[in-house]
Amino acid sequence: MENLRHILIDLDGTLTDPKLGIHTSIRYAMDKLGRPLAPELDIDWTIGPPLKASLMKLLDTEDHDLGEQALLAYRERFSVIGLFENEVYPTVAETLEALKQRDYQLFVATAKPTVYAKRILEHFQLAEFFNEIYGSELTGERTNKGELIEYIVQQEALQPAHCLMIGDREYDILGARKNGIEAIAVEYGYGSQAELDQAQPKARIQQFAELLQHLGQG
Template sequence: MIVFFDLDGTLTDPREGITRSIAHALERMGVAPPPLDDLTFAIGPPLRHSLAQLLADERRETVEQALAHYRERFADVGLFENVPYEGIAETLSALRGAGARLFVATSKPLVYADRIVRHFGLDSHFESVHGCELDGTREDKRDLLPYILQTHALRSEDATMIGDRGVDMRAARVHGLRGIGALWGYGSREELLEAGADDLADSPLALRTKLIRPHHA
């Protein structure tokens, strides 16, 4: 069993750190930020796209400037305004005990993703952590998944992608992975199903039940 896990909204809840860092970036760009609750749509998808939407400006130089302001706060403060979801560590441990090979597959830059996974003590469960480069290379999950498959000589038909957003399910579908939507995150049931999710899980415990055969439970 091979399982790819998204990070934000699947392994950990980064709501405070991401929304506050986006608000910081908008303020630095001279744009009044909306209420933090209105920024949760940006948790999960590639951040450049969300910043362009919030700024109503898709020019690369503008988006990159906003991203630099976001990272001013996120790299030292927002990174750890974050918490693992209840039951996720136990689910990862059970999957490893059942012989699963686990990988992190996130649109977040690897330099941040690796620090977060280690900070919360989740790194021992994973064979490897994969994210994008700071310049945006492989921030689209449709580019990231084949990179992981090739790097570790894995077969897509043996793998499952766990994520809370449509981008996770679409990438899984494109590359022939089973996709299970994490309903405890930020994507809705409708978003996940419309993106092609093969199944949905209400909680990390429910996910464990779906992935582990009864004789492993």
Template sequence: MIALFDLDGTLTDPKVGITRSVQYALDRLGRPVPEADELTWMIGPTIFASFTELLGGADEVQEAVRLYRERYGTIGLFENEVYAGIPALLEDLREKNVRLYVATSKLQVFARRILDHFDLSRFFVEIYGSEPDNRNADKRDLIRHILKQERFDPMGAVMIGDRKHDAIGAKANGLTSIGVTWGYGSRQELIEAGVACLVDAPQDLAEPILTLTQTTPRRAATP
């Protein structure tokens, strides 16, 4: 039994750190700076894709990402909060012999520092994320990389996340997916992306993980 967890919007709430770092980058570029609530859509997609959309495909994307990481890597990654019930869930799954991994589009070095800071690293076999050049930022590529490295059967694994990118990445690699509703993706977004089920609270997540990591046929959730 294997479970891959997204980080932002699934294990922790990164809203403050991400939105403030985006605002910092925009301010440094001399661009209009939206309110934080207008930037939460950027939590989930890759940072390059988000800035490309935000800036209208401008040539400033590389510089925007650099400025974002300048602040996020020193301040923003700790402007973060573990969702209530997550440590207990991870402890329960580990006691039930579920092998746990992190699969995040965030830079691997940032993900490891966040999980170390919140004392969550101890629950995971390995923490996987993207590289500075954007390699493995797409969840399809990231999960493919994890499968190559870990060599487990995708039929015995599940991807847990709050955005469509998690479900799309899972489906492309033969994994089922669970959508969590306490993050930043809508229920409709997750259902349309093909999650097997939706879960509304961390304390309710263990049962579907255990069920869906059995190698049996699965069906997508319905609205």
């Protein structure tokens, strides 16, 4: 990919598998609000999009105050325990190191609050590979991927033509496209095949290390 200088990378479902921490914290919140979820209920779809909206969907409500209560209950557990109930995907660390050696600028672009993203990446010793870690605010700003990517481009004075986005959900691909940026989808995350088919990323990879092949020798 000629002229590529900057790579924006999603966190949940792309760099790390956060399923245990997110799911357990969601169930904790729903229990606390007296709306426990059936143990067999599939809530994988909650990984990636803005969390408050997902909690409101689970509560079957349009009451934003109730959604905020659920979010606060979620964070009670997630901020202490859940964020570390997480696992780095195979080949991630060595691939990030190889990208840095090729002089790419790397940025995290996650809908997760920046304060949590930084703690997670520091915990797993991945923070050192990134020029900057960008996420949302605890108040809800920049949970929309398109708005987040636009913010990163502005803050870092990036040229969209020199950027690439890597993520596992349609939000990553569509958010990048909205800003004139190509995207590569990872297929091991939480985006379904149908979702990725519809979003039409530039390419799809089965493991993170395959990114190096798509970039050539950089």
